[in-house]
Amino acid sequence: xxxxxxxxxxxxxxxxxxxxxxxxxxxxxxxxxxxxxxxxxxxxxxxxxxxxxxxxxxxxxxxxxxxxxxxxxxxxxxxxxxxxxxxxxxxxxxxxxxxxxxxxxxxxxxxxxxxxx
Numbered sequence: 001x002x003x004x005x006x007x008x009x010x011x012x013x014x015x016x017x018x019x020x021x022x023x024x025x026x027x028x029x030x031x032x033x034x035x036x037x038x039x040x041x042x043x044x045x046x047x048x049x050x051x052x053x054x055x056x057x058x059x060x061x062x063x064x065x066x067x068x069x070x071x072x073x074x075x076x077x078x079x080x081x082x083x084x085x086x087x088x089x090x091x092x093x094x095x096x097x098x099x100x101x102x103x104x105x106x107x108x109x110x111x112x113x114x115x116x117x
Contacts, residue, residue: 041085050094051078057101066108071100 043051058075061067078093 041083043082043085043090044087047082047087047090047094050091050098051082054078054094054097054101057098061101061104064105064108066101066104068100068104071097071104074100 054075058067058071061071074093074097078090078097081089081093
């Protein structure tokens with residue numbers, strides 16, 4: 001029992017020690033600020049337009065429950081590439097996401113398959 005209590009106390013103290021560095025070198029009365037975030041990489045206007053269109057297409061497909069997982073995955077890949085500033089990857093993945101989302105919407109117009117009488 002005492003070993004468990006000692007272990008839990010040690011873990012709690014380590015956790016508190018990790019939090020103590022958050023407010024180092026801060027004048028009293030001022031909250032701690034986050035470190036400056038690095039500037040986001042920019043992508044071409046064509047890639048930005050393709051990404052915006054893909055986001056709209058995926059949103060429309062999702063609203064009608066016609067979103068394919070491939071479209072969702074491609075959109076996530078395009079957004080990740082946009083954060084990294086890779087315009088070529090954004091264009092490729094955004095076009096794939098738009099295409100898959102449009103095909104999902106088109107699938108709604110297919111006739112229902114009836115089996116038997």
